[in-house]
Amino acid sequence: MIKYKIAAFLLLSGLLSFTACESKEQKDKVDTSADGGSGETKPKPTKTVLFFGDSLTAGYGLDDPASNSYPSVVQEKIKAANLPYKVVNAGNSGETSAGGLGRIDWVLKQKVDVFVLELGANDGLRGIPVSETTKNLQAIINKVKAKYPDAKLVITGMQIPPSMGATYVNNFKAIFPKLAAKNNMTLVPFLLDKVGGIAKLNQADGIHPTEEGAKIVASNVWTVLKGVL
Amino acid sequence: METILDITNLSKTYKSAGKTLSVLDDINFNIETGSANAIVGPSGSGKTTLLGLCAGLDRATLGSVVLNGVNLNNLSEDKRAQVRNQFVGFIFQNFQLLPTLTALENVMVPLELRGEKNIRARALDLLDKVGLASRGHHYPTQLSGGEQQRVSIARAFSNAPKILFADEPTGNLDAETGEKVQKLLFDLNKDAGTTLILVTHDLELAGKTQRILRIKGGKLVADEKTAIAQ
Amino acid sequence: MSTEYNNTPNLKRSVQWSWLFKMAWRDSRRNRSRLFLFVSSIILGIAALVAIYSFGYNLREDINSQAATLVGADLVISGNKPADKNLQPMLDSLGTEHSQERNFASMVLFNKSGDTRLVQIRALQGNFPYYGNIETTPVSASKSFRTGQYAIVDAALMQQYKARLNDSIKIGNLTFLIAGTLNQAPGQTGLSAGIAPVVYIPMQYLEKTGLVDKGSRINYNFYYKFDKSTDVDKLAEKLDAQLDKSSLHYETIETRKQNTGRAFSDLNRFLSLVGFIALLLGCIGVASATQIYVREKVASIAVLRCLGVKASEAFLIFLIQIAGIGLIGSVIGAALGTLVQQLLPMVLKDFLPFSVTSSVSWLALGQGVVLGIIISVLFAMLPLISIRNISPLNTLRSAFENVSLGRDPLRWLVYLLILGFMLGFSYLQLNDWKASIAFSVAILVAFLILTLMALVLMWLIKLLMKASWSYLVRQGFANLYRPNNQTVILMVSIGLSTAFICLLIFMQSMLIKQVTLSASGNQPNMILFDIQTAQEKGVLDITKKYKMPVIQQVPIVTIKLDQINNKTAATLPKDSTADNLRKAFGYEYRVTYRDYLTSSEKIAEGKWIGKAEEGAAIPVSVDERMARRLDIKLKDKLVFNVQGTPMNTYVASLRKVNWNKVQTNFQVVFPTGVLEEAPQFHVLLTHVPSGEASSKYQQAIVKQYPNVSIVDLGLVLTILDQILDKIGYVIRFMSGFSIATGIIVLIASVRISKYQRIKESVLLRTLGGSRKQILVITALEYLFLGSLSALTGILIAVGGAWLLAKYNFEIPFQVNYIPALILFGLTAALTIIIGLLNSRGVLNRPPLEVLRSDT
Structure with missing residues (x-):
């Protein structure tokens, strides 16, 4: 009987963790002691690239998200290109667009020069109406624009498995180019390009990229981002 | 005359709280086969202990008890039990019938132990002799004291003992009943030619035997023939 | 006299077994009422044991035969990727018959209402399930939907979207006709269906829905049926490495069975504990009852010894008697236990995911009877071996009445046997040597603590006793340490019984606490996640509007x-x-x-x-x-x-x-x-009161706040509640049963002292003691004994419960001391009452009559 109860609890906690988030943070900036990996040898970076997203940004399931998540890989690329940018990872596992909207104010307390918006996948997997997701993402963009009118904006395109149904899948996919066009944002056409749906680049859950996958994701982003910086 | 019981240098001491208590001290006597004898003495004189030793219920500290040619000192308790079963009969002051057995079964036990035949008829016969043929199916609690002692006498004779020990056989009975029981005891004894040893402080009862052994302070102080013997 | 004179002593008489049996029988006739105590300990102990065992066996057998319907097939292979090409031939070749299923999450459109909803699609091909049914309304739909473009839709979903049979739903690019309502699918316990409601469609249309494409997240299930002769588990084990390489895993009826069985392991463990305790109580009962019995028999045994019965024969007579009574008690107990066990499944039948048969378990019956005899003999052995030491001199002097075990070396053998029995038996129950040793040691420690307490008590009273105390108090207390006292045996038996009863009460309440879930209305059964701060007030308003807490x-x-x-x-x-x-x-x-x-x-x-x-x-x-x-x-x-x-x-x-x-x-x-x-x-x-309220509320929330996720645990919790409720009932029932055993043993224990006290009371009466004085003396003695034993017993139980909670059940240790207090008062009171009842016979009749009738 206890087993059943535990099962019930696990279900609950599983759901909790589904909605809960991983806030891989701007360690580099705030932290008094440890610059978790990315920024430590940089000669005084002056500008900030903020990745605002869900588990994909947070690096969920990776052994060491602080150095393996795609924003961290991007940071390496920035470093290699010797650009004066410092990456802040504001990923939050399981977050929906509505959650992002609730969180954005707090995150925007810090100065942002480049804002990368990566949200919506969880909305899609949960079948949240496309209109709702669009509305939330737009609201987030509005907030960024209001606070940092000079910030450059990037949005990453997302797709959901075809098994969700073509209508929904297509409507969902269209959210991102539309938002990019409307808000004059730079679009990463599909964040998980060459990764999504390829078993060996994804973890056992079939959703989250592996370390290898994250590198490809980082390239997808870098291709677009380097033009922005 | 043949001797059935030969007591030589018999002593019994108890150790209690580090002290040695001498209960019997160097007793010597022998008993003729078929005789009736009484051991008398005041309370605490050691007469019950003597009876216990003679009957093989206990082991002597020193000296020997030879019963019907068998030296009891050399026997284990189980062997002595068999000697008792084969040669010895008992009658107790408080009857000591087995409360869970009927009168008849009480009488049958010694015979059964010997694995004899025709037991029931013989036990009934004995009960008849003590006048209780009709009460065979009664349990001891359903019998009066006198009746219980009569059953007990029947049981004592059932294995045709060579020697019969009686410990105050009338001590728990009123005078009249005691009288009847005494008569029964002596009559049966005479019929069967059994040797009888009575332990009592009733001098009148002792007087009905042929020989009186007096014990006092653990010593045999007198050994006298009674009028009956002469 | 007619007997032939035998002059040569024959000292090699062999034991006549038939006579020993005859004596054992004869002797028992007048003792039936006293033997009743003995028998009742055995009866109750064995009854509890047999009931518990039978239940366990039946449950296990039923899990065996019905696990098949839980799985639906002999072997299920599943994974979340399409099978490797080189694995496919193997997957196709297995079994005598096989089916496939693909399942995944997808948005479906209810054409009539225009609502879309996330569901779990199960596309099925073949005749799965091979055991049990997909339960649908109408019943025929579970078969007929496979023949065309039909779907079977989860009942709750139908209700939520007000869909009817023959309405259509759009899945991917295809429209399906709803052929039936899904009530229950094989292996679906409610938990798995909790998140996304299930829709079954035939697999032949899956391709055309367009939902299976690159990037689709699909689970693949292969269901196999095998010949009865195939050892599926062996086969599956052999395949495991190969399957594992392709990230596939398997389930057989056997693995499911183990998982299902484990869900009940706490219940089983508790039942074992109850059985064990009932049995141990029986053991104490047997030991105490035999103790009384042998004490009463001293005089008779001495007479028998005088008449020439050997020590070993006397011992055997009573051993035979006890074994015989043990046999009778065990048989009655086993029968009673079987009767009880017939009641259990009736209580349990509708909460298990399968029915429990209530057939007579001959194995349990046999075990019960054998155990009963072993226990009667083993635990009667200590008093019984003392029979061997009863001297025939007792016929001449009643002072020898005190039968002590003295330094009988055989005693150690008996102790050893008892210890061995405990170890062996607890191993049978727990299947774990370490636990069995711990258990046996714990009982030994409890025993020693009680013995020690008794000795300390006697020593203390002797030390503290003052001449200035009133006579009654002195007499009452003196009874505790005077020669021939019963302090140790009473302390141990009352103390252990109390400890066991108390332990059961503690464990029961702890387990029940674990078991209480959402039975009452204010336990949550619906959870709303991801409510944003800005949405909080709105959600609360809706909740209030639907009158939900x-x-x-x-x-x-x-x-x-x-x-x-x-x-x-x-x-x-x-x-x-x-x-x-x-x-x-x-x-x-x-x-x-x-x-x-x-x-x-x-x-x-x-x-x-x-x-x-x-x-x-x-x-x-x-x-x-x-x-x-x-x-x-x-x-x-x-x-x-x-x-x-x-x-x-x-x-x-x-x-x-x-x-x-x-x-x-x-x-x-x-x-x-x-x-x-x-x-x-x-x-x-x-907390939503009903399924209907649940769907209305969910609709209202999702309409306004589509990001809010709602999990309705209602169905799951209802099933859980039912299970736990019934398990709680069984736990209460079985502990009640054992507690009854304990009380009988308690009575038996106190009755031990009856025959001891009678003579004294009669003497006091004869000397002119008033009824009241004797009552006070007795009451004081038993009050002291009863309360101290109970207190020690309860303390032992607290320790035991802590150990059990921590190491055996692994649940938080919480003790409710109120029942313990009640038990304390009850034990003390019961001890006094039985003690006084023991003396009542003495008080109401003239002393002489008592002495005469009570041989």
Whole structure:
């Protein structure tokens, strides 16, 4: 009987963790002691690239998200290109667009020069109406624009498995180019390009990229981002 | 005359709280086969202990008890039990019938132990002799004291003992009943030619035997023939 | 006299067994009422045991035969990727018959209402299930839907979207006709269906829906049926390595069975415990009853010895008697137990996912009878071997009446046998040598504690006794240490019985507490996640409007741990010793903030501080288990990172958290006044009264706040409730049964002293003692004995319950002392009452009559 109860609890906690988030943070900036990996040898970076997203940004399931998540890989690329940018990872596992909207104010307390918006996948997997997701993402963009009118904006395109149904899948996919066009944002056409749906680049859950996958994701982003910086 | 019981240098001491208590001290006597004898003495004189030793219920500290040619000192308790079963009969002051057995079964036990035949008829016969043929199916609690002692006498004779020990056989009975029981005891004894040893402080009862052994302070102080013997 | 004179002593008489049996029989006739106590201990002990065993056997057998319907097939292979091409031939070749299923989440459109909804599609091909049924309304739909473009839709979903049979739903590019309502699918216990409702479609249309494409997230299931002769488990094990390589896993009826069985293991364990305790109570009963019995038999045995019965024969007579009575008691007990067991399945039948047969378990019956005889003989043995030491001199002197075991070396053998029996039996129950040894040692310790207590008590009373005390008090207490006293045996038997009964009461209430879930209306059965701060008020309003209670409403903030006492991820050694900490730094913590503790948590160490002071370090409370894992101590400094803002905190308290409750629990709790402004979402727990209310409420919420996820645990919790309710009932029932055994044993124990006290009481009466005086003396003696034994017993039970809770059941130790207090009073009272009843016979009749009738 206890087993059943535990099962019930696990279900609950599983759901909790589904909605809960991983806030891989701007360690580099705030932290008094440890610059978790990315920024430590940089000669005084002056500008900030903020990745605002869900588990994909947070690096969920990776052994060491602080150095393996795609924003961290991007940071390496920035470093290699010797650009004066410092990456802040504001990923939050399981977050929906509505959650992002609730969180954005707090995150925007810090100065942002480049804002990368990566949200919506969880909305899609949960079948949240496309209109709702669009509305939330737009609201987030509005907030960024209001606070940092000079910030450059990037949005990453997302797709959901075809098994969700073509209508929904297509409507969902269209959210991102539309938002990019409307808000004059730079679009990463599909964040998980060459990764999504390829078993060996994804973890056992079939959703989250592996370390290898994250590198490809980082390239997808870098291709677009380097033009922005 | 043949001797059935030969007591030589018999002593019994108890150790209690580090002290040695001498209960019997160097007793010597022998008993003729078929005789009736009484051991008398005041309370605490050691007469019950003597009876216990003679009957093989206990082991002597020193000296020997030879019963019907068998030296009891050399026997284990189980062997002595068999000697008792084969040669010895008992009658107790408080009857000591087995409360869970009927009168008849009480009488049958010694015979059964010997694995004899025709037991029931013989036990009934004995009960008849003590006048209780009709009460065979009664349990001891359903019998009066006198009746219980009569059953007990029947049981004592059932294995045709060579020697019969009686410990105050009338001590728990009123005078009249005691009288009847005494008569029964002596009559049966005479019929069967059994040797009888009575332990009592009733001098009148002792007087009905042929020989009186007096014990006092653990010593045999007198050994006298009674009028009956002469 | 007619007997032939036999002059040569024959000292080699052999034992006549038939006579021994005859004597045993004869002797028993007049003792039936006394033997009744003995028999009743055995009867109840064995009855409890047989009932429990039979139930266990039947349950196991039923799980065996019906696990098949839970799985639906002999072998299921599943994975979340299409099978490798080189594996496909093997997958196709297995079994005599096979079916396939693909399942995945998808949005379906209810054409009539125009609503879309996330569901779990199960596309089925073949005749699955091979055992049991897909239960549908109408019944025929479970077969007929496979023949065309039909779907079977989850019943709750149908209700929520007001869909009817023959309505259509659009799945992917295709439209399906709803052919039936899905009530239950094989292996579906409700839990798995909780998140997304199920829709079955025939697999031949799956391709055309267009839902299976690159990137689709599909689970693949292969169901196989085998010949009866095939050892499926062996086969599956052989395939395992190959399957594993392709990330496939398998389930057989056997593996499912084990999992299902494990769900009931706590119940089984408790039942074993109950059985064991009932049996041990029986043992104490047997030992005490035999003790009484042998004491009464001393005189008779002495007479028999005088008449020439050997010591061994006397011993055998009573051994035969006891064994015979043990046999009778065991048979009656086994019959009674079987009767009880017939009742159990009736109570249980509708909560198990399968029915329990209530056939007579001959194995359990046999075991019960054998155990009963062993116990009667073994536990009667100690008093019985003392028979061998009864001297025939007892016929001449009653002073020898005190039969003691003295230094009989055989006693040690008996102790050894008893110990061996306990070990062996507990091994049979627990299947674990370590546990059995622990168990036996625990009982031994309890025994020794009680014996020691008794000895200390006697010594103390002797020491403290003052001539100035009133005569009655002195006489009452003196009874406890005078020669021939019963203090030790009474203390041990009353104490152990009390300890066992109390232990059962404790364990029962602890388990019941675990079992109480959502039975009452204010337990949550619906959870709303991801409510944004701005949406909080609106959600509350809707909840209020639907007249539903807000049971819990919790803000959740996601934070990370940056430092523990100045250690950071960067300063950790690279080797594996720091893996735990590294994970701790990589992990995200979902924390809440509040100024109170919930009912499921308790402060284990430190002080709970509910409000943070401005500018000072923030006092947080950490879950004990997390603290242990990360080696965090009170006062340790933790730096948390709240979405970019560092929070300097220190560990103000460690909490013990009961994670087994359906409610939100947290590893770290912040005080109020810190995180209010941090990004957060809210979780709301409520209770919906019915499925209908649930769908209306869900619709209202989702319409306004589509991001809010709702999990309706109603169905799951209802099933759980039913299961737990019934298990609770069984637990109560079985412990009640054992407690009844305990009370009988208690009575038997106190009755031991009856025959001892009668003579004394008669003497006192004869000497002119008044009825009242004798009553007071007796009452004092038993009051003292009863209360001290009960107290010791209860203390032992507390210790035992703690050990059991911690090591055997692994549940939090919580003891309710009120029942223990009641038990204490009851035991003391019962001891006095039975003690006084023992004397009543003496008091109401003239002394002489008592003496005469009570041989």
